[in-house]
Amino acid sequence: DVKVTQSSRYLVKRTGEKVFLECVQDMDHENMFWYRQDPGLGLRLIYFSYDVKMKEKGDIPEGYSVSREKKERFSLILESASTNQTSMYLCASSTQDNSPLHFGNGTRLTVT
């Protein structure tokens, strides 16, 4: 079974802090994704990566950056956290085009 692991289930950070959300997958998948999930807004794509050191903006990249230095790891960075970034963050991976996404358990981030 594919395993996508997000390093934290819950995080509480202060406004202005730099926040790192880490995601690791163990199935040698090429593609990795970061989504955020908010009530009434569904899942929205922040960034994705289809190879090491490659990244593409999703629908809502503002306020975020990403890093993919190794194939198995995809990091989401909030350079200066704001309260409107309080959300559930979901990491996913897939092996190739038209293959299903496999999700981690999510990180619930609260910015105070």
Place this chain on the structure above:
Amino acid sequence: GEDVEQSLFLSVREGDSSVINCTYTDSSSTYLYWYKQEPGAGLQLLTYIFSNMDMKQDQRLTVLLNKKDKHLSLRIADTQTGDSAIYFCAENEGQNFVFGPGTRLSVLP
């Protein structure tokens, strides 16, 4: 742009069948998916169907696809309390996934 719609809530009694419906707009979708999300967790892939199929069955789950009407349904037979969750329909073309808003299924004892 692409859009996926679902009703937001469904309640059924334990032991009954549940049918969750979804409509989508992108006729070029290669696959259509059903994901399940339990409270506080990520999305778990339940099943998926290739766009040239009409039906797929997997134990208690039956997926029906009407490509002409762009309608997808998920039937859960003998619904149990452990099936209570949010169910997401999704379509994709390549790596561009579009998710519905999710249907919250409540199973009443």
